[in-house]
Amino acid sequence: MDIQIMKEYLPLYIDALWLTLKIGLLGIVLSLVVGVFTALFRFYKIPVLDKLSGAYIELFRNTPLLVQLFFLYFALPRIGIKMDAATCGVLGLTLLGGAYMAESIRSSLEAIDKIQTDSALALGMNRRQVMTKVVLPQAISISIPSIVANVIFLLKETSVFSAISLMDLMFTAKDLIGLYYKTVEALALLVIFYLIILLPVSFLGDYTERRLSYARSGN
C-alpha cells in the first residue's frame, strides 16, 4: 500500500467528509422534524393528513434513495422545478429519513400506555401539554435505539449522492481511482472515513440509550 499517496489524498477526503457531514446532518435534523409531525398525524389519526402521511411513508420506504435522487435531480427540472445537487441531496435524505423516523416515533407513541394520558388529563392538562410534557418525552426515549439506527442508515445512504455529482466521500474515492488507479488506497481511505463518521454515532447512541433508560426506569 502506498502510504505517501494516501497522505496526498487526505485533504480531498477531508473536504468530502465535510460535505457528507453537512448534507447528512442537515438531512437528519430535517427528517426528525418531518418524522415527528408525520408520526403525530398518524398517531392522532388526523383526517386527510393521516392518509397522506401513510402514502408518503410507503412511497419513500419502498423506493431506493438513488431513484428518489434521480427523480429530484433529473426529472423535476423537466417540469420546471430546478434545484442544485446539494439541495436535492438534503431533500432526498429528508424525505427518506422522515418516513423512517415517522415509523419509529409513531410506534413509540403507541407504546405509551393510554392511562398515562388519562392521568395527565386528570391533572387538568390540555392535549398539547399532555403530548409535549408526558407522552412525547417518554416516546422519544423509547425510540432512541431505532432513531440511532436510522441515523446510521441515513449517513451510509449519503454514499449515493455521488450519482448526482455531489463531491462526497464516495465521489472522491471513485474520482481518484479513475485518475490514478490506486484502488486499494482510495478505498481503504473511504472505509476509514466512513468509520470516522459512524463509529462515534454508534457509541453516542449506546451512551444516550443507557442514560435515557436510567431516567426512564432508574436502572
Add this chain to the structure above:
Amino acid sequence: MEDSILKIDDLKKRYGKDTVLNGITLSVSEGEVLVILGPSGCGKSTLLRCLNGLETIEGGSVRFKDEIVNDENGVSSDITELRQKIGMVFQNYELFPHLTVFQNVMLAPTTVCGRDKKEVEKEALTLLEKVGLSEKKDFYPSKLSGGQKQRVAIVRALIMHPEVLLFDEVTAALDPEMVREVLEVMLSLAEQGKTMVIVTHEMAFARAVADKVILLDGGVIVEEADPETFFTHPKSERAKAFLEGFSYERVKGKKSIKKGA
C-alpha cells in the same frame, strides 16, 4: 341540594351494546366521603371516570357545583379547568416515569396554572413531608415501592387544590403491608374535611372513612346507606350476599385431613 359539589343525574354509559351504567343518580356534598363498593366489572371505575370526563356518557349528566361536566352532548369545553378542581388518583399510580418525584408533583401546577414556582416548590415539599416522602423527592418513580408511589400520586393530585378527590381502587395493586400507609393518608384527608369519592375493596377502611356507602351492581345502585347501616343491616339481598362474600368460614374437614396424613 345547595351544597352538593358533584351531582350525578340518571347517568347512562354504554360500550357498544353493553350497558355499563344504567341510570345512576347520586350527589356528593361538601366535605362528604362517598365510598363506592361493588363486584369486579360492576362499573365502579367507569363511574369515577365519567365524573371527570375521561369517559363520555350516553345519557344523563354530571355536574360540578352548577356546571355541567359531562352529558350526552359530550364532555364540557371547560373540562381542563374543571379537572383542576376534580382530582383523581389511579389504581396503578400512573406517575410519570421520566420525571422525579418532585418533578411529578410540580408538573401540573407550573404548566397548567402558571403558579409561582417558588411558592409551588414550598408547598410540594410540605406535602411530601406530610406523607413522609420528602427525602425521596429526587428519586425516579421506579425506585419507589408501590405504597410510596401511591402517596406521591396523592400529593400530585392535592397540590392542584382540588375541591373533590376521586380515588380509583388506589390500594388494589399494593402489597398488604403497604395498603395501610396509603389508607392512613386518605383517613387524614377525610379528617381535614376533604370531599372524596372512593372506589375500594377494603371493607374495614370503607366503614371507617365513609359518610355514605353505595353498592353498585349490574350498572345500578342496589344499596345506598350510611356505613353503620350498610355493614350491619343491609336492606337488599344483593348487599347481604356481597358482604358475605368477604367473610370466610373455617374450611371443613381440614383437621381430619391432617390426621389422616
